[in-house]
Amino acid sequence: MKCWCGSMAEQLICNQQVVGSTPITSSNMGAFPSGQRGQTVNLLSVTSVVRIHPLPPEKDDCYAVVFFLYLVDLGDTEVNFMKERIIEAIDNNRDAIISCGEYILNNPELGFKEFKTSEYVKNEFTKLGIPYRDNVAITGVIGVVGDPNADINVCVIGEMDAIKCFEHPNADPITGAVHACGHNAQIAQMIGAAYGIVKSGVLNECSCKITFLAVPAEEFAELDYRGHLINDGKITYMSGKQELIHLGFFDDVDIAMMIHAQALTPAPRLFMNGSSLGFEAKKITFTGVSAHGSEPWNGVNALDAAVMTINGINANRTTFKDSDRVRIHPIISNGGDLVNVIPNKAVIETFVRGANTAAIVDACNKVDNAAKAGALAMGASCEIENIKGYAPLMQDVTLSKIFEDNALEFIGSDKVEHFMDMTGSTDMGDVSAILPAIQPTIGGFDGALHSKDFTIVDKEFVYLTASKILACTVYDLIKDNCAIARKIKSEFKHEK
Ligand SMILES: [Zn+2]
Numbered sequence: 001m002k003c004w005c006g007s008m009a010e011q012l013i014c015n016q017q018v019v020g021s022t023p024i025t026s027s028n029m030g031a032f033p034s035g036q037r038g039q040t041v042n043l044l045s046v047t048s049v050v051r052i053h054p055l056p057p058e059k060d061d062c063y064a065v066v067f068f069l070y071l072v073d074l075g076d077t078e079v080n081f082m083k084e085r086i087i088e089a090i091d092n093n094r095d096a097i098i099s100c101g102e103y104i105l106n107n108p109e110l111g112f113k114e115f116k117t118s119e120y121v122k123n124e125f126t127k128l129g130i131p132y133r134d135n136v137a138i139t140g141v142i143g144v145v146g147d148p149n150a151d152i153n154v155c156v157i158g159e160m161d162a163i164k165c166f167e168h169p170n171a172d173p174i175t176g177a178v179h180a181c182g183h184n185a186q187i188a189q190m191i192g193a194a195y196g197i198v199k200s201g202v203l204n205e206c207s208c209k210i211t212f213l214a215v216p217a218e219e220f221a222e223l224d225y226r227g228h229l230i231n232d233g234k235i236t237y238m239s240g241k242q243e244l245i246h247l248g249f250f251d252d253v254d255i256a257m258m259i260h261a262q263a264l265t266p267a268p269r270l271f272m273n274g275s276s277l278g279f280e281a282k283k284i285t286f287t288g289v290s291a292h293g294s295e296p297w298n299g300v301n302a303l304d305a306a307v308m309t310i311n312g313i314n315a316n317r318t319t320f321k322d323s324d325r326v327r328i329h330p331i332i333s334n335g336g337d338l339v340n341v342i343p344n345k346a347v348i349e350t351f352v353r354g355a356n357t358a359a360i361v362d363a364c365n366k367v368d369n370a371a372k373a374g375a376l377a378m379g380a381s382c383e384i385e386n387i388k389g390y391a392p393l394m395q396d397v398t399l400s401k402i403f404e405d406n407a408l409e410f411i412g413s414d415k416v417e418h419f420m421d422m423t424g425s426t427d428m429g430d431v432s433a434i435l436p437a438i439q440p441t442i443g444g445f446d447g448a449l450h451s452k453d454f455t456i457v458d459k460e461f462v463y464l465t466a467s468k469i470l471a472c473t474v475y476d477l478i479k480d481n482c483a484i485a486r487k488i489k490s491e492f493k494h495e496k
């Protein structure tokens with residue numbers, strides 16, 4: 001008597017090896033709760049429960065009923081499944097996310113005046129059940145989800161402020177405010193990521209905090225207005241992220257990320273690991289003695305002191321290393337009041353930019369020396385006012401790689417560029433000096449930044465795909481008890 005089914009079952013029990021593969025279909029999905037439909041999984045081992053039935057008298061054989069328990073090594077399947085849920089949650093809320101970007105586009109507000117934007121963000125947080133703090137640094141909104149006692153806090157940032165460009169067709173006719181730097185897309189991305197994280201349920205499986213931050217005033221602008229806010233005690237620093245650092249908000253943040261628009265790049269593209277220049281702003285006031293324009297020997301010409309200062313700065317340009325990318329671009333904002341009066345007052349305003357802090361400090365010292373020399377040469381005096389600018393942006397390499405890997409799910413690797421340096425500056429640089437941070441830039445935008453031609457051309461990519469990449473990156477950081485977040489945090493070196 002042979003018993004082939006019994007011996008087969010025995011063999012299956014003993015052999016812990018790949019015994020086959022099967023696609024996951026709608027009919028067998030229940031067996032693979034963490035898998036995705038359409039995915040082929042290997043059956044790495046099979047345990048069977050065998051019940052040998054008595055022989056029917058007329059048959060020279062036995063039969064067995066075999067119950068298969070598939071032990072499948074799903075590997076990344078769990079991760080992919082969660083990301084599928086995140087992406088699905090974002091797709092299911094696409095109208096809300098696009099509406100967010102478009103509402104803010106149509107209601108542009110300048111820095112520290114983003115009141116309507118702030119209200120919109122608060123409403124979205126309320127819809128998502130995200131508790132928030134508002135009126136932080138005047139208009140900032142901070143929404144936090146997850147375990148309040150968790151020791152890892154990942155922050156997704158969107159900037160709220162517009163720039164001023166009256167020529168732009170979308171500009172507010174009264175204030176000139178317009179989203180010609182694409183910050184409206186950032187708020188949509190931050191809200192989109194919140195939809196993905198909250199609605200997918202990933203927080204049920206991860207012990208962490210996730211902060212969604214709508215931050216005011218990234219653009220270094222309207223310095224007189226902000227000066228008044230400082231004098232009134234409403235803020236201490238000129239920009240939103242600087243103010244939040246000052247207020248201690250970032251003390252509780254371990255990793256921060258945001259996306260910025262890339263100018264003149266209508267197609268979906270990704271630019272990773274770029275740096276920005278840091279800067280210090282200076283206002284130098286020269287004081288001389290007024291006299292009749294026809295009798296300069298009776299006066300001290302403050303304008304000449306300013307001109308000599310600019311010549312001194314220019315002479316120093318040969319001393320700057322190319323790699324430090326020092327840029328000094330002064331203007332004379334006051335060069336006298338009347339043509340037949342020797343100017344007793346002149347004012348230079350300038351930014352001193354550089355790729356690293358040491359280079360900026362060195363260049364600032366040279367500008368100060370040039371000002372003192374110009375004043376001394378003319379017998380004038382000078383007062384140098386320093387305004388804290390932004391630190392250079394230094395993007396975390398490990399975090400960048402995770403973001404890029406997630407982006408590659410949506411765009412080809414030939415659409416990714418690395419280490420393209422930005423000539424401008426951002427207060428995300430200040431954040432990157434104190435914790436691991438990234439600010440990749442993406443295409444989908446046309447026209448130059450801050451110009452009348454700037455526009456979003458690919459809403460699907462900049463509002464929705466970017467939200468998905470952000471949210472999936474967050475998930476990679478917080479999965480497995482925040483293993484990758486902890487690694488990035490432990491390897492971070494503070495900027496000196
Ligand atoms: Zn800008």
Ligand SMILES: [Zn+2]
Pocket residue numbers: 181182183218260
């Ligand atoms: Zn910007």
